[in-house]
Amino acid sequence: MTGVALVRRPSPRLAEGLVTHIDRAPVDFDLAVKQHDAYRATLAAAGWDVRDVEAAEEHPDSVFIEDALIVCEDLAILPRSGAPERRGERAGAERAARELGLRIASIDGSATLDGGDVLQVGATIYVGRGGRTNADAIRQLRALVAPLGRTVVPVALRGVLHLKSAVTALPDGTFVALPEHLEPGVFPSFRPVTEEGGCHVVVLGEETVLISASAPRTADHLTDLGFDVHTVDISEFEKLEGCVTCLSVLV
Numbered sequence: 001m002t003g004v005a006l007v008r009r010p011s012p013r014l015a016e017g018l019v020t021h022i023d024r025a026p027v028d029f030d031l032a033v034k035q036h037d038a039y040r041a042t043l044a045a046a047g048w049d050v051r052d053v054e055a056a057e058e059h060p061d062s063v064f065i066e067d068a069l070i071v072c073e074d075l076a077i078l079p080r081s082g083a084p085e086r087r088g089e090r091a092g093a094e095r096a097a098r099e100l101g102l103r104i105a106s107i108d109g110s111a112t113l114d115g116g117d118v119l120q121v122g123a124t125i126y127v128g129r130g131g132r133t134n135a136d137a138i139r140q141l142r143a144l145v146a147p148l149g150r151t152v153v154p155v156a157l158r159g160v161l162h163l164k165s166a167v168t169a170l171p172d173g174t175f176v177a178l179p180e181h182l183e184p185g186v187f188p189s190f191r192p193v194t195e196e197g198g199c200h201v202v203v204l205g206e207e208t209v210l211i212s213a214s215a216p217r218t219a220d221h222l223t224d225l226g227f228d229v230h231t232v233d234i235s236e237f238e239k240l241e242g243c244v245t246c247l248s249v250l251v
């Protein structure tokens, strides 16, 4: 199930990245670069063809490439970020999508959407309705993916940046979540986790996941359930409300 993994090098202005729900903490840029290298290496070791989206040095949050590009089959959807400071990240993401030969669509007008609010599981696309994503964008997304046979399921969020800050799916299609941030009753069922970093997994293969080193109990639990679990330390990105999912787009 491997393919291309798009990543984007951290901007030297990384420490100026946005923080919304947590207090600002100093970011060690050199450590962030090393952590990003280790993250890339983990994707490559799992068989992914890691490719760089052109860097956007003037955009502190550009390393969080997931927010600037959504890929559904052969369709690339370019979101219009809910953070005006991040809208300039889209141009480079569009060029990367074109280089991959993807069809291009975009979220436009007054609609706002961050890729971190989009969780694709089989034929369902869950979309977080929170601070970054509005109803207009959910309508536009629904129209764009309907021809691909996808159903959009909106989820109201509470007290969290993005949908994928609170829930992601394991390779078996079950969910790991911090339920207190999610509208109740939307997900068919989920495995509640106690560590914040435990609800963010990147699915690297049919039984392989990548998870933050900040969630050791969840990593042990998933290993005990028979998953092949890789951990990476992304502490410098977590200080900016980033998580393992937002550092790549798996195509």
Ligand SMILES: NC(=O)NCCC[C@H](N)C(=O)O
Residues within 6 Å of the ligand: 017, 018, 019, 020, 061, 064, 066, 067, 083, 086, 115, 116, 117, 161, 162, 164, 165, 240, 241, 242, 243, 245, 246
């Ligand atoms: N998908 C994600 O979880 N993205 C994290 C974005 C963090 C960035 N500091 C932001 O506030 O936009």
